[in-house]
Amino acid sequence: MSERPSRTALFLGYLQIGLTSFGGVNAWARRFFVEKKGWLTEQEYAEVLGIGQVLPGPNALNTAIGIGTYFHGATGAIVCALGLFTGPMVLLAAVASLYDTYGQLPLVRAILTGIAAAAAGMVMGTAVKMVTKLRPSRTLLCIGLAAFTLAALKVRMPYVLLMLAPLGLIAAWRELDR
Template sequence: MPKTSQLHPRQEPLPPASPSPGPNSLGALFWAFTGLALQGFGGVVAIAQRELVDRKRWLTQAQFVEDWAVAQVLPGPNVVNLSLMIGDRYFGVRGGMVALAGMLSFPLVIVLILAALFSGVSDSPVVQGALRGMGAVAAGMIVATGLRLLSALKDNVLGTTISWALAAATFVAIALLKLPLIWVLLGLGGLAALWAYHQLGRLGKGAP
């Protein structure tokens, strides 16, 4: 009898863990962004990445980087832009408005109270020194979050080398040359967009 070969199905790698479906109600969306805002002393980006990606898993790391990049480029506060984008993604315009309300309502009340209290002690050297110290902590939080997001660059369509080159050029342009942000966005951001468009075109044609 002829030998029959037994075919074994090829083991496919397990897909990466996908984010959860997202907030199940407008109330959950509102309180989630309220919690982000109340924790975000010195900036919300570090808290937003931890809460939305690591804890709630509403976004993957790559999705968060993409949304944050768009929020940075658009006019206005980046955290406000991010809240509008995420709220709109899950509940449309209503979600955007609810997420924005969660981001601004309680912090607005707190800021008004602190502003009234701060007006009487703003000239105190102790208070000014404390503010400088908090500024250093805020800068450290932003740098730490940026380092955590670097892992998403390996899947970026630009390629790791180009991504690092653009990051270095942006640092030189803003920190050392002190160029206006709008020109850095138009110049380096425009070049990055054109290169990404070129790379996506190559992928669409099946180019190696």
């Protein structure tokens, strides 16, 4: 570690990360803390990230809290969490205000429909990448397709999880025994 950052530096760092990290906060945070600032070693970041990923809740927030705690205890945790969410919350409030004012205009509706289609495509593309890289068994693939089908039929997510999660766990467990 090259230096110990101040609370202000941590806040500003996470403010920047929160405003620029489209598609993955933790990858940007790693680049910032390890490569750009040198405040953490690769090993230190990996340890905090690992803990953040196994705890319940959003792993980016968990990791930010872990990094803040590492440097400044509870106050460091608070400033990192505030930094991470302040920028996006301000942007979201501004967009929500604009939507409230202009959301019913035909042009805005068309733009939002296009954005929704792009977002849905990104989710499906990510799912395809995961399936091709993970190469699940036929059983697990069928469970995934069943979840997709139930979602398309507008079955509520808790019911889908209650129905399919036990089957997925049993199938994955059986595959470990092979």
